[in-house]
Amino acid sequence: xxxxxxxxxxxxxxxxxxxxxxxxxxxxxxxxxxxxxxxxxxxxxxxxxxxxxxxxxxxxxxxxxxxxxxxxxxxxxxxxxxxxxxxxxxxxxxxxxxxxxxxxxxxxxxxxxxxxxxxxxxx
Numbered sequence: 001x002x003x004x005x006x007x008x009x010x011x012x013x014x015x016x017x018x019x020x021x022x023x024x025x026x027x028x029x030x031x032x033x034x035x036x037x038x039x040x041x042x043x044x045x046x047x048x049x050x051x052x053x054x055x056x057x058x059x060x061x062x063x064x065x066x067x068x069x070x071x072x073x074x075x076x077x078x079x080x081x082x083x084x085x086x087x088x089x090x091x092x093x094x095x096x097x098x099x100x101x102x103x104x105x106x107x108x109x110x111x112x113x114x115x116x117x118x119x120x121x122x123x
Contacts, residue, residue: 070109070112
């Protein structure tokens with residue numbers, strides 16, 4: 001499967017997210033709020049929770065989720081080395097079946113870090 005550039009992920013997510021958010025369904029709206037609240041500061045800082053979200057998404061092998069949490073981790077100021085260390089945890093927990101997703105994550109991380117180096121904020 002070819003790597004989808006990070007901007008394509010952003011564009012696709014924005015369209016889908018807009019559709020989800022226009023729903024009037026109580027259960028969907030409650031879940032979306034719960035999802036947002038989960039990553040807010042609590043006993044653990046939101047920054048740490050994003051890294052946990054990355055590892056969980058990686059183990060679950062969801063490239064869209066990986067891209068989302070990678071972007072949030074870069075936005076939170078994590079270094080390449082810190083993110084790679086977290087991805088190593090995912091690799092150990094998830095096993096070799098995670099390797100194709102690790103490749104995807106590394107390519108996305110390269111794009112996000114290049115944007116940060118150019119001074120382009122993560123959206």
